[in-house]
Amino acid sequence: MAPSDSNRRRLPSIDAMMQRTESLGIPRLIRKRLIQERIEQWRGSGSIPDESEIQTILDHDLKRFQRGRLQTVINATGIVLHTNLGRAPLPKDLADHLAASVLTYSNLEFDLDTGKRGKRGLNVEKSLAVLAKTEAATVVNNCAAALVLMLNTCRTESRNEIIVSRSELVQIGGGFRVPEILESAGVILKEVGTTNRTTLADYEKAIGQPTAMILKVHQSNFFMDGFVESPSAQTLAQLAEKNRIPFGFDLGSGALVDTKSSFNIDLEPTPASMATQGVHMVCFSGDKLMGGPQAGIIAGTNNWIGKLKSNPFFRALRADKLVLAALELTLNKHLEAHDDPESPSIPVLPAYELLGQSMDQLRSKAESIIQHAALPESILKMEETETEVGGGTMPRTRMPSVALTFHLPETKPEHIANFFRENDPPIIGYLRNNELHLNLRTVFPHQEADVVACINNAWTHFGNQTP
Numbered sequence: 001m002a003p004s005d006s007n008r009r010r011l012p013s014i015d016a017m018m019q020r021t022e023s024l025g026i027p028r029l030i031r032k033r034l035i036q037e038r039i040e041q042w043r044g045s046g047s048i049p050d051e052s053e054i055q056t057i058l059d060h061d062l063k064r065f066q067r068g069r070l071q072t073v074i075n076a077t078g079i080v081l082h083t084n085l086g087r088a089p090l091p092k093d094l095a096d097h098l099a100a101s102v103l104t105y106s107n108l109e110f111d112l113d114t115g116k117r118g119k120r121g122l123n124v125e126k127s128l129a130v131l132a133k134t135e136a137a138t139v140v141n142n143c144a145a146a147l148v149l150m151l152n153t154c155r156t157e158s159r160n161e162i163i164v165s166r167s168e169l170v171q172i173g174g175g176f177r178v179p180e181i182l183e184s185a186g187v188i189l190k191e192v193g194t195t196n197r198t199t200l201a202d203y204e205k206a207i208g209q210p211t212a213m214i215l216k217v218h219q220s221n222f223f224m225d226g227f228v229e230s231p232s233a234q235t236l237a238q239l240a241e242k243n244r245i246p247f248g249f250d251l252g253s254g255a256l257v258d259t260k261s262s263f264n265i266d267l268e269p270t271p272a273s274m275a276t277q278g279v280h281m282v283c284f285s286g287d288k289l290m291g292g293p294q295a296g297i298i299a300g301t302n303n304w305i306g307k308l309k310s311n312p313f314f315r316a317l318r319a320d321k322l323v324l325a326a327l328e329l330t331l332n333k334h335l336e337a338h339d340d341p342e343s344p345s346i347p348v349l350p351a352y353e354l355l356g357q358s359m360d361q362l363r364s365k366a367e368s369i370i371q372h373a374a375l376p377e378s379i380l381k382m383e384e385t386e387t388e389v390g391g392g393t394m395p396r397t398r399m400p401s402v403a404l405t406f407h408l409p410e411t412k413p414e415h416i417a418n419f420f421r422e423n424d425p426p427i428i429g430y431l432r433n434n435e436l437h438l439n440l441r442t443v444f445p446h447q448e449a450d451v452v453a454c455i456n457n458a459w460t461h462f463g464n465q466t467p
């Protein structure tokens with residue numbers, strides 16, 4: 001239905017709306033665009049809300065934009081590598097490190113010895129190769145890019161089949177499905193075995209003239225139990241060697257620390273353990289259990305890393321200087337922790353600080369918040385609970401944790417959760433048993449005062465209810 005003239009006239013002028021929203025602190029051009037988009041929508045639909053509704057909707061649009069800026073939130077989900085909340089938190093001294101390395105100009109691709117063009121990321125690559133115990137390593141944007149690069153580099157016109165077990169055609173998080181990634185890399189998937197059992201003979205039978213690579217993918221976010229079998233990486237490496245084909249492993253998380261002895265959780269396979277078994281190339285994420293920035297790391301033999309880096313496609317995936325600087329700092333902390341190889345310590349990185357907390361530490365964090373908030377026990381309570389590592393890793397692992405439950409008898413928990421998300425900084429908890437839970441494993445000590453303040457504000461805001 002076409003909008004009538006009277007409807008048209010009821011729309012306030014853009015100028016008037018611009019003036020009214022000036023105080024919100026949103027750049028003028030953004031305000032104008034958001035207002036225009038909304039007006040277009042009203043005109044198009046032919047239904048124009050009344051004056052006060054117009055104001056409410058526009059205010060809401062603008063505030064939503066404002067809140068969408070990248071900002072610190074308090075992670076009270078207990079999930080340490082929360083993909084939606086940015087995975088691994090980065091070390092505090094990163095700001096100083098960036099200032100000293102890449103804020104102005106840097107030797108990003110400049111060789112200070114020769115005064116000529118140099119290669120990007122050489123130090124980071126060396127550190128990675130040392131930590132992964134491989135001959136060489138390199139960096140791209142993320143692990144998905146690393147996998148695509150590996151596949152694209154192995155394939156040729158006549159060799160374009162990738163052999164993968166049917167148990168490893170997994171989906172990791174939103175938008176990462178192994179079969180689709182393979183397809184997009186222009187290779188043909190040669191599935192072998194069954195969902196639960198794949199044998200060495202299955203792989204052997206599949207190898208032929210068109211084989212470009214044997215690929216293993218870490219199941220990452222699920223596990224199988226019962227009648228299951230798959231050949232070890234070492235067995236497959238021998239098979240690959242015998243047939244002169246490359247063997248790649250997508251490790252996903254790829255911890256550089258021994259997760260079992262460090263944090264008493266499942267043992268995540270390390271790149272070094274795969275290299276020792278003869279895998280030619282392993283790829284893993286920088287921002288999962290490595291505890292650094294988003295990056296895709298590939299470690300392996302000189303031969304294969306060299307091929308990856310000379311693939312023209314590498315240029316499209318190369319890491320940015322900000323990421324390289326953050327990686328350098330992260331890797332330095334890993335290297336420091338390995339200074340005494342006989343007794344490596346835990347790298348001083350925020351993700352490990354969170355994973356390493358004892359139940360006693362978590363309980364005293366809860367007690368301190370409860371004491372400072374000083375609310376009735378029926379409103380704010382401590383609860384022992386569990387949490388996951390997150391980031392699509394360690395599906396079997398449950399870590400003990402401590403949560404606070406905040407409950408107001410006359411307020412819907414959704415409204416309380418919303419109030420906490422509207423806090424500055426936003427606090428992200430979760431609802432369970434009709435109560436807001438704030439899981440403290442992921443709340444840093446310096447954030448406790450903010451949590452206390454928000455709890456007290458909520459108590460005042462919703463009217464001091466006691467049952």
Ligand SMILES: *Cc1c(COP(=O)(O)O)cnc(C)c1O
Nearest residue numbers: 142143144172220251252253285
């Ligand atoms: C997480 C994961 C990926 C994707 O890693 P990104 O760095 O997010 O691209 C790929 N493969 C596996 C096995 C994973 O666990």
